Amino acid sequence: MASHKSAAKKSKQDISRRDRNRSGRSRLRTELKKIRALIAEGSSEAKDKLPAIYSLIDVSAKKGFIHDNAAARLKSRLTQAAN
Template sequence: MANHKSAAKKAKQDIARRARNRAGKSRLRTELKKIRKLIQEGSSEAVTKLPAMYSLIDRSAKKGFIHQNAADRLKARLASHMPAAQ
């Protein structure tokens, strides 16, 4: 239990931030699974969804859900598997 008013506020903020971060990271993982499945199936839909996926990855990095290097790595790996889907 917090001993100061400011510590109680910080604990409350931490809970809210943790929930926001978990939700954002979860959404990113879910979308990555979906696009990877489309790529594996060789669907042409994967090509049309790629720019939206890049945008989601960039926003996730900007908001701090993942590190910028991790975002770049994810985008590079998706791009390297894309020719198989085309």
């Protein structure tokens, strides 16, 4: 347990940030799995959903759930797979 008031506050902040980051990353991974499944099926729905997943990837990078270069790489690979 933290022995200073500021350390206790920092611990609480770390826990809430970890939970927020974990849920954001989890949501991103779930959506990536769904779009990859659509691409594997050869569904025409996949190209329609690409802009939404791009937006989610960009937001995830902006909020720090993933690195900026990782976001660019994901978008590039999804585009190649869809085409």
